[in-house]
Amino acid sequence: MAGILDSVNQRTQLVGQNRLELLLFKLVGRQRFGINVFKVREVMPCPKLTSLPKQDKYVKGVAHIRGQTISVIDLSKATGGPEINPDDNAFVIIAEYNRSVQGFLVAGVERIINIRWQDIMPPPEGAGKSSYLTAVTEIDNEMVSILDVEKILNEINPVSTELSEDVVDDTVGASIGDRVIMIADDSTVARNQVKRALEPLGLKMVLAKNGQDALNQLLELAQGCSSIDEKVALLISDIEMPEMDGYTLTAEIKANEVLRKMPVILHTSLSGVFNNAMVEKVGAEDFIPKFHPDELATAVKKWLKVEELAE
Structure with missing residues (x-):
């Protein structure tokens, strides 16, 4: 698992070719999910987690990784599923979104696949506003769901959209x-x-x-x-x-x-x-x-x- 991202620099060549690589993982159950490799810094077995007072219900705790304190989010619980047990051979995906680093607790990590963006489709119309899917694709004749991570993170720590007074200009x-x-x-x-x-x-x-x-x-x-x-x-x-x-x-x-x-x-x-x-x-x-x-x-x-x- 340590070498799963070793060739990430080579993967930057896919950008601009309407292609990407997905890191496949599982939460609880057989359903597979994907996250863009370019968002991922590191994948590791779940380290020791420390609970904090008044932490969000979806945050499992914080981990001290390479001199940095990182919040670890239970990705299953955050999307309405059962909790993941960190002690049950779970993994943490360290990812960077919107200039911040966080960890996602997942039940298992599989492999990286190369795919065309045109093979990734919007979620089904019936998914509704409560859906956490931003896209779906098919791998090995099975559906892979790509989560709307921005939605998950915004529910845990809402992003301010307010402008500073000196930037506002309605003209x-x-x-x-x-x-x-x-x-x-x-x-x-x-x-x-x-x-x-x-x-x-x-x-x-x-x-x-x-x-x-x-x-x-x-x-x-x-x-x-x-x-x-x-x-x-x-x-x-x-x-x-x-x-x-x-x-x-x-x-x-x-x-x-x-x-x-x-x-x-x-x-x-x-x-x-x-x-x-x-x-x-x-x-x-x-x-x-x-x-x-x-x-x-x-x-x-x-x-x-x-x-x-x-x-």
Whole structure:
């Protein structure tokens, strides 16, 4: 198990090819789940956990790992399942989301698989708002569920979407007229976080549930226009999305004569040098590791102002 992530640097080459690698794991029962390898720092047998007073009911305790104190979340209990016994050969997946590190307690870890984003589909329509799935795929003729980790983390430690007073400016929306901002993210929680953060700027926003949905909407809106920026002033897109990832979406936009003038901000929980290189490669205007309301709003104002000056 120690070597399961040894070749993670080689895996950065998959980014931008509309592919990813999933680390497969189990909670309680036979159902398999997946997490993007790029979010994972380390996988280890569950270390000794220390309980803290008034800790969240989904937090099993904290672990002291390589000089860092990390909260360990029972991923089964957090998604409505039975508790995982840390002493029962359980594992902890150390992962980084939104610039913070946390551990996820899982019952078992299997292997890493390479898969195309277009083979990862949105969850079934009947899943409902209470579902913790952000996507599903099929491996070995069995369904693998990809959890909406942003939703789980937001329920345990809600993220503030409020802007600082000096960032709030409700005249920004008026400055771009009837044009809208598009937000593309497969996580309902993440989409709404971005939307709420930008509402104090007075912007009109439309939402897309993944890269393919965003591209379809943009092409439809662009009909009869010489350039999409007549209707859509800016796109804010996640990177990890089923059917089409954010890098591929950006590349498609920049290769299309009608869409290419629209600025694109890639906004993601992934981090690392390779992301910055890919941002430049696909032609996105900006990259923001999410989620920081002031940083996002400042970037939006910057690119809308640049556009305004260009006109």
